[in-house]
Amino acid sequence: MPCADLLDQLCPIEMGCHHHRGAGAGPGPVLPAECLIFAVFRADARLGTRLTDKDFPTSRLKKGDLSLARHAHTSWATFRDYVLAPGQRSQPFQGIAVSQADAIRSLVAEITSSTPPTLLRSVCVLDKVENGEHDGHAALKFCSEQAALPEKAKFVVRAQIQSELIATFSEVRAVSSCYAEASQEGY
Amino acid sequence: MLRESTGGNDTAPPQPWHSAVRWRLPRRKGDTHDMGTTPLRRDNFVATSVTAVDLGGLTSALTADSVSTQAATLGHLGFQTDATTNFGASTLTLGSSFGALGACSNASGSYFLTGSGSGTAWYTEALASAALLFGTEGSGGVSMAVGTLTAGLRVTIEESAPETTKSILIAEHNVNEFAAAPTFLINAPLPAGLTFELLNERSTRAIIVVPTPLEASVNAVRDLQPIPTGRAIPDRFDEALAEVRSTLSDEEFAAAEHAIADARQTMASLHFASTPLIWVNDEGVAAVQWESWPSGVLLVFTGDGTFTASVRDSGRKRYINGAREYAVSAGIPPELSEAILALC
Numbered sequence: 001m002p003c004a005d006l007l008d009q010l011c012p013i014e015m016g017c018h019h020h021r022g023a024g025a026g027p028g029p030v031l032p033a034e035c036l037i038f039a040v041f042r043a044d045a046r047l048g049t050r051l052t053d054k055d056f057p058t059s060r061l062k063k064g065d066l067s068l069a070r071h072a073h074t075s076w077a078t079f080r081d082y083v084l085a086p087g088q089r090s091q092p093f094q095g096i097a098v099s100q101a102d103a104i105r106s107l108v109a110e111i112t113s114s115t116p117p118t119l120l121r122s123v124c125v126l127d128k129v130e131n132g133e134h135d136g137h138a139a140l141k142f143c144s145e146q147a148a149l150p151e152k153a154k155f156v157v158r159a160q161i162q163s164e165l166i167a168t169f170s171e172v173r174a175v176s177s178c179y180a181e182a183s184q185e186g187y
Numbered sequence: 188m189l190r191e192s193t194g195g196n197d198t199a200p201p202q203p204w205h206s207a208v209r210w211r212l213p214r215r216k217g218d219t220h221d222m223g224t225t226p227l228r229r230d231n232f233v234a235t236s237v238t239a240v241d242l243g244g245l246t247s248a249l250t251a252d253s254v255s256t257q258a259a260t261l262g263h264l265g266f267q268t269d270a271t272t273n274f275g276a277s278t279l280t281l282g283s284s285f286g287a288l289g290a291c292s293n294a295s296g297s298y299f300l301t302g303s304g305s306g307t308a309w310y311t312e313a314l315a316s317a318a319l320l321f322g323t324e325g326s327g328g329v330s331m332a333v334g335t336l337t338a339g340l341r342v343t344i345e346e347s348a349p350e351t352t353k354s355i356l357i358a359e360h361n362v363n364e365f366a367a368a369p370t371f372l373i374n375a376p377l378p379a380g381l382t383f384e385l386l387n388e389r390s391t392r393a394i395i396v397v398p399t400p401l402e403a404s405v406n407a408v409r410d411l412q413p414i415p416t417g418r419a420i421p422d423r424f425d426e427a428l429a430e431v432r433s434t435l436s437d438e439e440f441a442a443a444e445h446a447i448a449d450a451r452q453t454m455a456s457l458h459f460a461s462t463p464l465i466w467v468n469d470e471g472v473a474a475v476q477w478e479s480w481p482s483g484v485l486l487v488f489t490g491d492g493t494f495t496a497s498v499r500d501s502g503r504k505r506y507i508n509g510a511r512e513y514a515v516s517a518g519i520p521p522e523l524s525e526a527i528l529a530l531c
Contacts (some may be wrong), residue, residue, distance in 0.1 A: 057469045059434070109507035122507060156495045156510070159472045159487045163506040167481070167499070 002145060004109075004119035008032050008102035011124060013144065018128040019135075026135040027073045030125045032102035035071040036138060039083050040172045041091035049172045051097055053162045056140075061158070064126055064141030067133075071098075074136030076179040082134040084175075084187075093187075096178060097169035101125045104140065107164050113153045120145050122161040140165075424450060427467040434469045443471035445490025449515040450475055453486065453494055456518025461531045477530040484527050492516070496523050 010029055019025040030036070040055065060066045069079055084093050107122035121143040128139035142161070146154060176183040424447040428440075435443060450465075450473045464476040473488040483499040485506045496519075497510040513520060519527070 053466050053468045053474070054430075057434070059469050107505065107507060110509060112510050113512065152489055152491065155470055155472050155489045156487050157507065158470065159468055159474050160485065160495075160497060160506045160510065162468060163474070163476065163483075163485050163499075167483075167506075 002119070002121075004121050004145075008106040010105075011121065011143075014105075014124050014126060018126045018139075020129055020131050020133075026127060026129050027070065028127060030070060030101045030127050030138050032100075032105070034101045035178070036099055036101055036104070036125070037069040037071055037074070037079070037178055038097040038099075038169055039067075039069070039079075039087055040094045040097060041087040042094055043092055045094040045172050047095050047172055047174060049094070051166045051169050051171065053159075053166065055097075055169075056162050056165045058142075058158045058162065061123065061140055061142045061161075064124075064128060064139050066140040068125075068138045068140065069134075070127075070136040070138050071178055072136075074134060076181045078134045078136060079175075079179060080182070080185070080187075082137075093175075095172040096175050097172060098178065099168045099170075103168055104165075107161065107168065109146075109157050109161060111149060111153055111157060113150070113156075120149075120157070122157075122164065423465045424467070424473065427465050427473070431467050431469055431471075435471050439469075439471035441471075442490045443467050443473060446471060446473035446488040447490075449473070449490060449492060449494060450486070450488045452515050453488070453519060457524065457527070461527065463527075477527050479530040482530060484523065484530060488515075498523075498526055 009032065015029050017023040017025075017028070038051075038055070040051070042054065045051075056066060067083075069083055074083075087093060104123055104125055105121065109120050109122050111118045111120060123140045124143050126139045126141055128141075129135055129137045142158065146157065149157065174183075175187045179187075428443055428447060431443075432440065447467070454475065461477060464478065465474070466476070467473050471490070473490075475486045475488075477484045478499075481499065481501050483506070485497050485499070487495045487497075487510075489495075492515050493512050494515055495510045495512050497506045497508065498504060499506050513523075
């Protein structure tokens with residue numbers, strides 16, 4: 001069944017294990033209702049700033065390397081130590097942006113350049129954990145079904161997906177909106 | 188003259204984002220407009236540390252008749268972003284019979300503006316006073332509401348992203364209403380029908396306010412000539428490309444240059460000015476985007492002489508649905524132009 005037909009449900013790829021320690025490690029597939037946190041490290045962002053395409057580079061989405069934290073499986077201490085600390089070494093941390101797994105999965109792209117138009121899921125939400133990452137790590141990846149598209153259609157739909165991801169995650173908000181204890185530590 | 192200050196206070200809790208702030212001036216006495224539904228965020232303001240600037244020159248520039256009896260409170264200009272101090276009755280002194288100019292966003296994320304200075308979260312038509320509000324959100328523009336003013340202020344917005352310089356003249360209307368318009372809307376049919384956008388805070392460089400004597404006629408507004416502009420939209424493509432240059436291969440860079448050339452040509456076919464988001468992604472694809480959340484229009488250019496347009500709405504339609512391809516040489520079709528104009 002095409003991913004697009006699954007609507008906001010998990011596709012077979014998402015159902016699989018993407019944890020470096022193998023099946024059974026970590027919390028497992030990202031469930032539809034899970035809250036996903038995107039940490040914003042960008043010098044020109046502020047609270048309330050809309051995210052931009054720079055936050056969702058296609059290079060990372062193609063590799064399935066767009067990192068998110070699964071709120072239900074990431075404590076504040078883990079978020080601070082595994083997300084904020086390494087990220088802040090290169091760029092200032094400005095806040096977080098939040099969405100829900102099913103909202104991301106339900107972004108179904110309509111490819112109008114084909115006849116008849118085809119529907120493809122935009123991105124998959126994977127429980128991807130590589131060595132050195134915390135168990136609550138997740139990643140966004142362009143849906144592999146897009147591979148069959150002509151090159152131009154890929155370029156166009158990726159830019160459109162970037163715009164929709166920006167709309168879905170919306171704006172930079174305070175980390176304390178997800179982790180109340182963060183404010184006690186000056187975040 | 189007021190120059191933008193930098194830096195913002197980011198400690199406020201996040202507030203709902205509303206980017207579709209457009210409204211019309213009161214059409215007749217007694218009209219009120221619910222501006223409270225479009226709260227501004229205090230961290231979105233252009234001038235964040237200027238707390239009060241007295242437009243001292245305004246008083247003398249006005250005629251005796253127009254100054255009326257409230258010269259002491261005339262022409263105060265306030266920018267207030269403090270979380271603990273409300274705008275209106277305190278920082279921005281709105282004369283009971285005269286004008287004030289200010290930007291504000293209080294701690295709760297809403298703004299207010301009244302002619303009487305009584306501090307309500309709603310804009311109330313102020314028959315005996317005037318106020319001008321600057322607010323910023325993501326989608327660009329200038330907002331203002333004017334009650335009654337018997338002289339003018341010319342407000343010039345310099346944007347540096349780069350952008351145009353916009354001039355706004357507040358003028359008297361002959362039925363206790365006021366017309367105010369960015370110059371690019373000067374040819375709009377009627378002052379009462381003009382709309383105002385919010386200023387793009389990311390690109391605002393300066394706000395300059397100059398008292399300006401006015402003819403007491405609507406035509407005085409309509410006859411204004413635009414102030415010479417600064418850098419125009421095409422320059423923003425160059426900046427967008429420069430931002431991603433290091434991430435592009437030579438092939439992608441070449442494609443991006445073609446895409447930008449197409450985007451420039453397409454933008455030139457628009458018959459009105461606007462301030463879209465312009466970006467070039469890490470594949471060398473150029474995009475031009477008008478947004479008034481949650482609606483928007485997205486044009487994607489890959490450099491092959493075509494562009495793909497998609498429209499987002501408040502319903503189920505997303506940028507990833509229902510896209511249509513157009514030839515760059517044909518320009519922006521009327522239906523798309525209308526959709527864009529509705530967002531401006």
